Amino acid sequence: MxxxxxxxxxxxxxxxxxxxxxxxxxxxxxxxGTEAVDPAITCTENGTVTWAGAGLGERPSKVEWTATTEFTECRGPAVDKGEPYPVSMDEDGTEVASCDGKVNVHQGTGTITWSDGSTSRISSKSAGNQSKSKGSGPATFPIIIESGTYAGHTASDDNTVSTEQSCPGVTEASLTGTFTVN
The missing domain is CATH 1.10.287 (Helix Hairpins)
Known part of the structure; x- marks a missing residue:
């Protein structure tokens, strides 16, 4: 010794x-460098995503989407310090997707509203990190907080898309998961 x-x-x-x-x-x-680093904020999320037009088809095609998400049970060092935490997020964008298989391209922009009433402009862009089966499936969307509260930080929207609609033709699904601000 x-x-x-x-x-x-x-x-x-x-x-x-x-x-x-x-x-x-x-x-x-x-x-x-070996200390565990906790995310600044982690929240439970619930929301809805809708696809425009005919919705998700049998073959991959570009489709417009909108999503509205509410956040609850936020925790983490920033929350413990009394800093703002996310309350809701509204997004829209496009993706190349179908009822079954990988989502090849996903991109969007939107706004996060924080607990103190402030807002942030966000963007997301990813490829190949989501797959669908009959319109449902898990997904991880990296988000950049471009302006406002927490500008310059990144976030991760890890959710599961679930729908009761038959595919092809899915136009709406629920979102459940975890939202993390780093």
């Missing part, structure tokens, strides 16, 4: 037996 660890152990044992709590013994702290 290295001398510094024996000394650190002796300091801990001695101070513990005296009823003193040591602040930090040299050499026993976690190495720099």
């Amino acid at each position: 290295f001398t510094r660890y024996r000394l650190a152990g002796a300091v801990v044992l001695t101070t513990a037996s005296l009823g003193i709590i040591p602040f930090a013994a040299p050499g026993i702290a976690a190495p720099p």
Whole structure:
């Protein structure tokens, strides 16, 4: 055993037996860069997505979409400090998708409304990180907060799209999942 660890152990044992709590013994702290980093905010999300026109078809095609999402149960270091947390998000955009298979292109813009009433302009763009089966499926959408509250931060919208409509022709689905601001 290295001398510094024996000394650190002796300091801990001695101070513990005296009823003193040591602040930090040299050499026993976690190495720099290995600390767990918690997201600033994590929320539960519920929402709705709609596809324009004929909706999702049998073959991949470009389709317009809109989504409205509400956030609850927000937690994390920023919330603990009393900082704003997301309340809702409205987005619209296009994607190349079909009832079954990968979503090849997904892009959109929108607005997040925060707990203090402020807003942020956002954008999302991704390819190949979502797949559908009968119009439903899991997805992860990386988001950039471009302006307003938390400008310059990134977020992740991890949700599951679920629909009761038959495919082809799905025009509406529910969104459930987790929204994280980094």
